[in-house]
Amino acid sequence: MYTTTSAIRLSRPAAQGIAVGLILMAVFTAMWANWALSSAEDPLAPILCIIFTAVALFFAANAIHLFASLRKFRKATSDAEIVASRAIGKRFNVIFGLEAGVACVVCAALAITSQYQFIAPAVALVVGLHSFPIAQLFQRRLDIWLGTTTILFAIGGLVAIGLDRESYLMVWEIVGFATATITTIYGVAMLVAKHGALGQFGSTS
Secondary structure (H helix, E strand, O other): OOOOOOHHHOEHHHHHHHHHHHHHHHHHHHHHHHHHHHOOOOOOHHHHHHHHHHHHHHHHHHHHHHHHOHHHOEOOOOHHHHHHHHHHHHHHHHHHHHHHHHHHHHHHHHHHOOOHHHHHHHHHHHHHHHHHHHHHHHOOHHHHHHHHHHHHHHHHHHHHHHHOHHHHHHHHHHHHHHHHHHHHHHHHHHHHHHHHHHHOOOOOO
């Protein structure tokens, strides 16, 4: 998670939010890319997976760097700022927890009913839907655009599998790499936020 607060006013909790967001995008980018690879028949899939994994490692390295730089940022001082920061953190945890819980329930339900072919696009649909409360929480249009794109890929995948169950591996590959691309875009946005946050100290590396 990250905010669009300007670098001059950026507090330690906000900077920590950027770092956490980079970690999450590192995990999700690698996860979706490797999920796509596990079902891929395309000879280019391993190359794409290596690229996405390298990107994920780059996100993680930048997150670690930002965590190590947190002491440079001012602490949240006013009561209003402390309360707002805690409220945002709690709401984010609730949204993220609900996303994970719903995804697990969906996977279990599809597996139990022998509809496992729909799992990847169904999870992508949950991921896309969770972007809307996140967009409202952080007041970011990026979440709306990327969430909508994820939902479109997910629905397309669900329809394709519904029409032809045998196509599910190809659909998983497409949805997996598409979602990895979307999480990469999120990660790049957070890198820009990190650059701006550290820029106030005259160094971004």
